[in-house]
Amino acid sequence: MPDRDLQSIVDELAERLRRSVAIDDPALRLLAASRHFGDEDTLRVSSVMNRSVRPEIVDDILAHGISRWVAPGFVDVEGAMPRLCAPVRCNGMLLGYLWLIDKDGAFTGREVAAAGEAAASAGVVLLRRLLLHERSKARQEGILRELVSADPAVRAQAIEDLHAEQLFGDECGHFTVLTVQCPASQASATPREVAFDAAVEDGLRAVADDVALMATNRWRAWILLVQRVPPSRALVDAVAERITGRFRLLGDEQARLVFGLGGSVTVLGDVVTSYQQALLAARAALLLPGFGTLARWGELGPYELLLKLPPEDLLNASQVPALAAVEAEDTHDVLISTLSAFFDHGGNIQRAADSLHVHRATLYQRIKRIEQISGCSLDSGDDRLMLHLGLKLRVIAAAYRDHPNR
Structure with a gap:
């Protein structure tokens, strides 16, 4: 759900200017939108309905260089009406974009200034949200790492901590680990590490109806899928494809990521087993081309035994x-x-x-x-x-x- 403070900023500006207003995150996913004033086009309607726009449109918009903007400007989008784009920043950090549709081509200086002021206010809200998210994410990652510790006592405490966090309900009784690895030759540069982390986090959004938690460590990450039933092949493929696509967009178009899927378990204490299986499956994907970029435990044949050897x-x-x-x-x-x-x-x-x-x-x-x-x-x-x-x-x-x- 949209942040209430963010929504109030959008609604207040929309009522003031009598124009529809929307705010996207840096990847052009919708965060908040006002009611319409008859100035909407098909792109705005699609964004509101789907919470995002098609990848090719994202590429077209970002090609205008808006990620480097520090003041409002105008963007022409093929097949849609021009837009006023006000970058949402706080302390110099890009946190999103505020949009107004230029229906009549008559934005006044006062309206442009008001959009800039609203974007600045939204930046404060989004930075606060980002800091809270990062704090929560760090806490969850710490618990996940302890959940697969070699020490049974540490794992037992992690199980208690996960229950205390109330991240998922009792109806979610299947736990499956998906690992992702970026070969070291592609992950040595710090910008690529940042891109890798962002890509994995973006991949979690493919899990719409259940819970997905992540932990990253430079060029290796793993995701804990918490679901009512074991994950379908289609879901796992969607997560892997989304991570790969996002990483290539942010880092390297030729990058190759490999994935390993462990078996599903029904007890939190057994997640360590799924984790170990996922690591071995990812190793198979990395070492043995016959398995492609996504290897699944249970489909590795004799390699499930052989890869366990030091x-x-x-x-x-x-x-x-x-x-x-x-x-x-x-x-x-x-x-x-x-x-x-x-x-x-x-x-x-x-x-x-x-x-x-x-x-x-x-x-x-x-x-x-x-x-x-x-x-x-x-x-x-x-x-x-x-x-x-x-x-x-x-x-x-x-x-x-x-x-x-x-």
Whole structure:
């Protein structure tokens, strides 16, 4: 709901000038609007109905450089009437925009001055709101970090604190963690850290009917979804897409964020489990391109076990002598790929041969050669398991070498 003080500023100016007034936040999301005086256009109606305007219109308006304005000015918007834009600032900080529609092209100096004064008053209100929000956000982030602490006593206190904050009702009984990570190569600069934090916070707005809490730490963040039912794929996709889109708009158009979704739990004390799963899923998204930018726990196959290994142990375990022997003899780089295709298709000769675009007889010859070099038999369950796990470990080990800090 709009802040009452902010609403009174809007209503007072509207009645004084007999013009409709609106205030948006810096991302052009509606914060408060007056009644109309017959000067509304389709853009204003859409803004009031949807609390925002289409992304392409946002881009068009921001392209006028209004984020740098320190005094009221006029903005031409394609497909809509011109507008008087008064930047809402306090202590030099941009907090939003106050808008008046220029229906008759006859704003007086008195009206422009009144808009500027109202914008200054709104700036005080919004700065107070921002400070309260930041204080509350810091408190919530502190509790969330304690909720996933390694110390059971700390987690127990965090559960009590969450209940005391009354952030969600008893009907919200499903807790799911979504992590988001910005690769370090893209997150070293402070402006990008700020953009990352703002993008994650913007992503929470995709969760309309339930509760979403966030905690950030430089280039890594996580969101706790508190809902009546486990989150749908569509909701998780919407949150991830919104965060990515916002970060690219604020930071880098080519930026790549990765996400990991943990399993849903029904007890607050088990959120730490969902958190750990989400971290491993995000690691899969970062290291293994096959999972895309959003990996979900429960869909990672054997990697859910393998990624739990500490990197040093995993690198050591990937040194499988039988595979090393095959690789040493694999002068044309076909034997390892043949073995991978064989396992990926469950040992089905025809499907594996089709995937490799070779004849069945050729595949049999390669498998026989692999068995001769490795000393293993693909008719042996233990040998199959060792070779298959060895191949998966090699994939992760190669990814760790490419991303040594992950």
